[in-house]
Amino acid sequence: MNNGICLNSMMPIRSEPSRKAQMTDQLLFGESFKILEMRGEWHYIERSIDGYGGWIAGRHFMEASGAHMENIQEAINRIVDQPFARLIFGQSGMWVPGGSVLPFFDDSTHSFTLNGIHYKLESTQTAEKEDTRQGVMRTALQYQNAPYLWGGKTIMGIDCSGFIQVVYRICSILLPRDSQQQLNHGHTIGFIKDARGGDLAFFDNEEGEIVHAGIMLGPDRIIHASGRVRIDPIDHQGIYSKEEHKYSHKLRVIKNAID
Numbered sequence: 001m002n003n004g005i006c007l008n009s010m011m012p013i014r015s016e017p018s019r020k021a022q023m024t025d026q027l028l029f030g031e032s033f034k035i036l037e038m039r040g041e042w043h044y045i046e047r048s049i050d051g052y053g054g055w056i057a058g059r060h061f062m063e064a065s066g067a068h069m070e071n072i073q074e075a076i077n078r079i080v081d082q083p084f085a086r087l088i089f090g091q092s093g094m095w096v097p098g099g100s101v102l103p104f105f106d107d108s109t110h111s112f113t114l115n116g117i118h119y120k121l122e123s124t125q126t127a128e129k130e131d132t133r134q135g136v137m138r139t140a141l142q143y144q145n146a147p148y149l150w151g152g153k154t155i156m157g158i159d160c161s162g163f164i165q166v167v168y169r170i171c172s173i174l175l176p177r178d179s180q181q182q183l184n185h186g187h188t189i190g191f192i193k194d195a196r197g198g199d200l201a202f203f204d205n206e207e208g209e210i211v212h213a214g215i216m217l218g219p220d221r222i223i224h225a226s227g228r229v230r231i232d233p234i235d236h237q238g239i240y241s242k243e244e245h246k247y248s249h250k251l252r253v254i255k256n257a258i259d
Contacts, residue, residue: 013056
């Protein structure tokens, strides 16, 4: 079994080994994974942080031995905490999305080396020290108006559970990829009036299946990816769409996954 680390700013993860297959997720720069199967240019992988599986194409990653992978995972790794950051290497550079991993990051030089390439983080601006809830809300607001994209995890296109996973990861909280799995984390808030900024809200359909999720900004507002990342009012019934003049999502439960 081989391991890999994504070297592209983003790589689509697809449901089948075909470029026509549905994109179910995205690998971000620096994310590691296990390679479980190979079919020509296609690799079936499982991402290290959450075990999410799917097919990726091409060779835009570095292979790493188990020992090397352990060194990388134990090293000081910085998470890109802005929607995008610029990495400079050689005579060129690349933009990487928020949530990307910068392995072996050296705070004194704002640089790291990966696969024999020396990268320097162009922007080193970070937010003032804040508590986790403030960080979750500040980060979530940076994605406001990002377009909805099934399987997306960047400000150029993101889905509801990808939005939650990336925002929380930037704030050093690891959650699974899908909303059905995210539902199992944290403890339940009994009444919506007790919800605080950074709590998670989950919504179901008539069959009781979780079909949507978002981040609370207080007891009466939510930021979520639906058409775009947007802020809407919410009450004990669910999300109310002022544009459609009706409830768009039926509230199932609110969870505190922070403290």
